[in-house]
Amino acid sequence: MGSTEDLDYPQIILQYNNGFLVSKVMFTACELGVFDLLLESGDPLSLDVIAARLGTSTTGMERLLDACVGLKLLSVELTQKGALYRNTEISNIYLTKSSPKSQYHIMMYYSNTVYLCWHYLTDAVREGRNQYERAFGVSSKDPFGAMYRSEEEMLKFLAGQNSIWGICGKDVLTAFDLSSFTRIYDLGGGGGALARECVSLYPNCTVTIYDLPKVVQVAKDRFIPPEEQRIAFHEGDFFKDSIPEADLYILSKILHDWDDDKCGQLLAKVHQACRPGGGVLLVESLLKEDRSGPIETQLYSMNMLVQTEGKERTPAEYSKLLVAAGFREVQVKRTGKLYDAILGRK
Template sequence: MVLYPVMRKLLDKRVVLASASPRRQEILSHAGLRFTVVPSKFKENLSKASFPTPYAYAMETAKQKALEVARRMHQKDLRAPDIVIGADTIVALEGLILEKPVDKTDAYSMLSRLSGKEHSVFTGVAIVQCSSQGGGLDLDVSEFYEETRVRFSQLSEELLWEYIHSGEPLDKAGGYGIQALGGMLVEAIHGDFHNVVGFPLNRFCKKLAELYHPPRPEDRPREKQDSIPAEDTFDGLGDSEGAGPGQGGARGDRRRPRAPGREHAKDADRKPSVESVPPTAVLELIDGYKVSKALFTACKMKLFDLLRDKGPLSALDVARKIGASEGGTGQLLDVCAGLGLLDKTEGGYSNTPLATLYLLSDGEYSLHSFIMTQEEVSWPFFSYLDFAVREGTVQAQRAMGTAGEDHYQESFYKNREKKLQFMRAMHGHTKVAARQVATAFDLSGFTSACDLGGCTGALAYELARQYPGLKVTVFDLPEVIEDAVCFQPHGPEAGQVSFVPGDFFQDTLPEADLYILSKILHNWPDDKVHQLLSRISRSCKPGGGLLVAEQLLDEDKCRPLPALMMSLNMTVLFQARERSLSEYRSLLQAHGFTDVRAVRTGSTSDAVLATRA
């Protein structure tokens, strides 16, 4: 494989490194690469939970860093660089991503977890090739990741604190730097040392050689696949998007970056093979339903509650307490550990921070009831996905034994227990993104708001916390309002929120300066959406606002994956869907709303704000 000579191919190229890391700059400079440093302004706030693996998260972050720099330089100079390189390094222990510690206490927590264990260091790298034609920007993304396995010695308290007090851990992923004092913590390393420092030089050179110095077909080595297809998220994630993709004439915004295995699809000499395109990604997709079912079962058995109260526990102890077989329980616990939900030590199993935050049935940000709703409602409907696709109808009769719109009541309001479970599901799913939605725009100019279908008031209470002068009315069905008190917080914001029963399709809407639709429009087909927006438009005074909180699809409708899957879920349940920003803009403008802006929050809901003309 040609390594260094490929650098000469780039001497006439304008190369930009989208990173301020001095370690990456040093590695690439020593390799003979000439480049300019333009640190990325991309906010690294992607939801880690939305990625199937740590390396998918690292690759997506690297890609977004590089894309942000390429687009910014093109907008500023009307000329993009030839190549932009983005990179992101993370440490992963048993599926849990460890980034830079926020303080010494966090550093101690990280290093204690790594002590005596083997962990992975992943670096995601994106190489963005840019071309400007006719004022537009064309982007072609190649991406890969490198993994290095690192084992720490058993660290004493004295050694831990001595290292922490040196100050070195605070700007390092995982809380250590192997190239400096942190090297004394490392017992063994398997893989590329430079990857642990911050940049996988060997793999990077091979990728450059593939792109700029391709070997002849007969000389081509049989290499392992560089990476799995990247998990797709927002192409232009940033603070605010006032226009749809293509803003500034950047045609590349609409292009789906080609995944590995498709990069040379037009090259007749590079036919895919099981060596160049291994089946790993397909096998992971096949196993996807097993992962979901394992999570559903663990939550149904309340394993995470048990381990919170009694853990750490052995498999035998857990089996006895839940009345299950030791063998089956052990298998389920091991799968949860493999998924990063549990820690497994000699002392037994215990919850990871991910499980503690989201999987306890009574946690502040619990998704337990949301998971149970997926198990009990979505799972049966998805069993008839083929019928839903062929017929274009809701499969309520096959899945629930009910016909027509009655399945909504049957699924979520059959009895008080089911209703409360659904309300808890909506409360948790809304609350995890409530702060991001509430602060996506400056709403301080509004004095009153009405959250239509606001359920438990999770978003309303957060708006009240963020804007002390705002009075918020939650308008929802009487059977919902009667139990909303169960979710009332104890803070002063409770006095700013009131609840009014009603049906937003039939009853008069409460007056407000700002109307809110959070996870509402994706429940309905277009005719019902137009009907609801028409009613809001008539109630909203000129200068008033409409805030929509939904998961935004990109314009090509092929990403991000969480929004795609939610859209499919809405199609299966209600023959409804998620929408893109341009679709929301058209809908809202058709009903007299202008100045449609969006913020992609990186959480479970994005935010769209429009003004009544």
């Protein structure tokens, strides 16, 4: 920014203005199954075939496909039979449901839940609190009471949370050598994608997913295959119930849901339960110390405002919470991807 051209024609402002239109085009193509159909077909398909197979209008589908071409999510070839559409490589990998790196579920959560909450972003900033009541008519003291307002919502949330670990799981779990920890508890382990990544990276560990009873049931029934012998389950509320002894506690995207007081309470409990010599691994998206970025983390922090009681923090803020709870030798590793790792020792 800063040159005369930029000020005469503010491209960046126009891009930001259109930001949510871009997201919605991608979400809609995912939701309607455009990328799945084109992957299954193997061959490029015409507008008429795509619209017929997905049960949409041709008028709407033509606009959607063209916009996806503009966004480089699809490519188009003009043939004698007319325009034929196919997935780009990045869409095959990240936007189809069946791909191991699929981001489909997080997109559906963004499109159907986060998007509705963000409609009330102005109210969230004015009031400094989440917007579940306005967006969904549910009021709950605990944001997870509101988030899990139906089994369907809970499933969407957990599947969405799982998506990211296909991309970032290895980085956060290998930021430190965790091979000396054998009994690991993944507190608030949700759908268990990170736990699965952990047992595949560290052959000597067992990981127990500790989460609210209804979440553990869903993790068992829907996400963790029964043959996964090194994953165990523990139903509990980490604020109210006891936390069993372990060598390492993973708290992945947990502290960002809560204010400093609640984080302090939870970390003190974890410290008490932790075997001497053991540790705690925080997995979070870290702000720069001067809070000037990264932009993704700043946006996530706004999302925490709209959806939870928490916020994204700087490494110094997490270190302070860990030290106050009794942990020492706190080390921070930025992965260069969306999520980072902090290790504290008892």
